[in-house]
Amino acid sequence: MATTAVSDFNAAVSSSGGPSLGDAEFQFLRDFVYRHCGIALSEQKRQLVQGRLLRRLRALGLKDFGGYCQLLRQDPDAELGELASAISTNVTSFFREMHHYDLLVDELLPRWLDEKKNGGRVRIWSAGCATGEEPYALAMVLAEALERTGSKVDARILATDLSPQALEHARAGMYALDRMGGISDERRRRWFLRGEGRYEGYACVHPRLRELVTIQPLNLLHDWPMRGPFEAIFCRNVVIYFDKPTKQRLFGRYAGLLEAGGYLFLGHSESMHGLSDEFDLVGRTVYRRRAV
Template sequence: MSTPCRRCPSRAASCRPWLITWEWPSRPLPLPLALVSRSVPPALRPSSYCRGTAVHGLAADESDYALSDRDFELIAGIARDQAGIVIRAHKSAMIRGRLMRRLRALQLRSVAEYCELLRSSDGHKELPSLLNVLTTNHTAFFRERHHLDHLRSEALPDSYSRALKHNSRVRIWSSASSTGEEPYSIAAMVHASQPPKAIDLRVLATDIDTDVLDKAERGEYAREVVERSPADLKPLLLCEPAGADTVRIGAALRRHLTFKQLNLITEWPMRGPFDVIFCRNVMIYFDAPTKKSIVDRCVDLLRPGGWLYLGHSESLSPPHPAFELIGRTIYRRR
C-alpha cells in the first residue's frame, strides 16, 4: 500500500504510486521500510521528500551512497589516526551503512558530500560524531561469564585482602564500557561479593563513544535486554522499574561507578594503581604497535598481582613478560 510522507501530508500517495512502505514489527521499535521502482518520475527525485525522514532520498541514484576509494581512505585514515582503529577494505559496505546515520542527521544527500564536510575547515567538529558511528558497541550483561566468575571468586577476595592489609583502596577499570552492560555486570559481582565496608572501592568505566556513555550513565535498559541475562545472575542487577518496558540498574550498583570519556590511544589521565582491568573486545580493532602500547600502559597501571581480562578472541601474542596466563584470556601481573 502506498502512503504519503507523514511530515508532508499534502503530498498525496497518488503522486508517487511507485513508492511502497510498510513496517517491520518484530523490532524493538517499528522499522519503516520502502520499496521504490526504477520508474520514479524525474521531477520527484529526491527533493519531493522531507529531508531527514525515513523515506528521504530513497529514490536517489544508488551512486549517491557509494563510498569511493578516495573517501574510504579518508574515513579509514581518520579512524586509524584518531582512535587507532584499523579498517580493512572489505569493511567498506559496513562503513557506508554506518555513515547513513550521520547523513540523515546532517541532511546530506551523499557520502561524497559528507566527506567534503570532513575535509573542510569545520571538519574537526564532526570527528567525535564520526568516531561514534564507526565504533562497535555490541555487548551484553554478564558477557564472557567465566571472567566474572573469576572476578567474584578470585580477583575480588584477593584485592580485598590486600586492601585491608595495606590500608589501601580497590580500583577496577572497564576500559571499553560501551553502553554500560560490562561495568554494571562488574558492579553486580562487587555487590554480591559483599566487600568490607572499610574498603574504598570504585569502578571506572570509559569509552571513546560519548553517545553510549550517556546511555550507560543513565543505567536504563529495555526490559528484554536484561531478560537475556543468565537466570541465576539477572537478580544481581537489582533492577528497578523505569517505564512500561524499561528498567534501571539498582542504585546500590550505580553508586560504585564513575563514567568518563577516554580514547585509548591518547594520554590516560588515571594514575592507578588498579587491581583489575577489563580490556575486552577492543584490541581486535588495533594494529600490533597500538596493541603493544596499550598492554604496556596497562602494566604501568596494574599493581603487582593485579588482573587483566581480555576478550574471547584476544590474547597477549607474543606473550608479555609482565603477565602470567592464569585462565582463558585471564592474565595476572607478575
C-alpha cells in the same frame, strides 16, 4: 541526458539511494580512523562504512562524503565519537564470559578486600564499556563482596568509552528486560528497579550500583588522565579492531597502570600471544602482570 552525465550520476549515488563513498574519501577515512582510533579498515569494509555513515550524513544535513571528510578536517574531535560509534559494533551483555566474574567472586575480590582492609582502595577499569552492561555487572559482584565481608574498603569502577551514544545509554542505566538474560532472578530483584508507565518493559540499575561506577569519555589512543594503580582492567572485544603495533602499545600502557600482579581481562577471541612480555596467561583470556 548525456552518457557522461548518466555515468557521473550513477557514480555519485549508492545502491541504498544515498551518495557513494569515492576512493579519495574512503582513503581519507581509513587514514583518519587509524590515526585517531587505531582501527585498521580494509577495502572489504568499504560498503559497511558507506552504509553506516549515510545515517551521519543525513543527521548532519550533508549531501556527500566529501562534505563529511571536510567536517572531520576542520574539527576532528567534534565528530570523532560519532564516527567511531558508526563504524564499530558494540555487542555486549550482562555477565558475558561468566568465567571472568567467577574468578572475581571466588578469588580476586575476597583477596583484594582483605589486603586493602586497613585503609587501602580497590580500582577496576572497564575500558570500552559500551552501553554499560559490563561495568554494572562488575558493580553487582563488587557490591555483593563488600556486603558479604562487611568491608569498608574504598572500591570503585571506572567505565570509559569513545562513543557518546554508548556513554549516554550507560549513564541512563536503563535496559530493556529482554536484554537482561544473563542476570539471575535474584540479582534482578536486588539490583534493578522495574519500570512502570512509559518505562514498562525496562529496568533501571539500582542507585547503589551508580555509586560504584564512574562513567567518562576516553579515547584509548589519546592521553589518559588516570594514574592508577588498578587491580584489574577489563578490555574485552576492543583490541580485535586494532593492528599489532597498536595492540602492543596499548598492552604496554595497561601494564603501566596495573599494580604488580594486577589482572587484564580480554575478550574470548582475543589473545596477547606474541604481543607483550609483561603478562602471564593465568586463565581463559585472563592475564596477570608480572612483578617487577
